[in-house]
Amino acid sequence: MSMSAPPSPRTRHYGAFYGLDEPAGDGPVTLVTGNCQAESLRIMLDGAGLRTVRSPAVHELTATDLPHLDRWLARTALLVTQxxxxxxxxxxxxxxxxxxxLGPGARTVRVPVIRFAGLYPAHAIIRPPADPGLVPPVVEYHDLRLLAEAAGLPRRPRLDPATVRAIAAHSLDQLRMREAAHRTVVVSDLFAAPSFAQMRTLNHPGNTIFTALAARVRAAAGVPGHPVDPGRPLLDAIHAPREAAVAEAWGLDEPExxxxxxxxRVVETGAVREAHLSWYAAHADVVRAGLVRHADALRLLGLG
Incomplete structure (x- = not known):
């Protein structure tokens, strides 16, 4: 008699999604979809009337996952999606x-992809047209100062409190446009007084942001509030460097x-610099794409 192969670590990790350990009963659920931010938001939404299902991030889903996704969509009473x-x-x-x-009567609440550059003003994400999934080694974030160096731009970068505030304003303008264009829950106002607790990197919010976002999602869905303490920092795998000009710009009493x-693990910026410059030398298309995509930020940094 043949025996089926044991489930993979990925299947076990998303056990409910794949039917290994489904939530009790067969009632309605809340599904949260999007990038890496979606799982943290799901954790902060779970409970008090919302039964959530841990599912792979949208960029991890494959064709073989579609039957599982459709099974859950049929049971979804609330879809929260970027x-x-x-x-x-x-x-x-x-x-x-x-x-x-979705089934009849299901509701959809849209949330924005949260990116805020006011705490890491020289950092950027680049999606090369030929391969949007291509990322540099060591850390997957680009430093526009290194990008400019790789491009041979002759100007010296400028990072002072005024520049930090200008880049923050530009970043918030973009976030507000995304919120309006997609009719999402609003989060841009949360960055009126930035702090490092809000963002670990350019696009990895901290618990304070997820707490506020979850409360606003519940309000938009007409569900009573339910504060959640996950008992740990969310999206905590990577922390970007903190620069003195940023702390000065926002009046933060935190060391560089x-x-x-x-x-x-500590990763020195020198190691990132060496790895990224070498990588850029082999990926000139990424450098070109970054110069176009982030022309405004490069200009604000005195590099454009």
Missing amino acids: PIRDNYRGLPLGTAQLAAR RPHWIVGG
């Missing part, structure tokens, strides 16, 4: 496509931290 374009990565995972597969922290 804006996702139709046919994302060649699969029917767009926000509108997911909403169309010149290194990265990755998986609890």
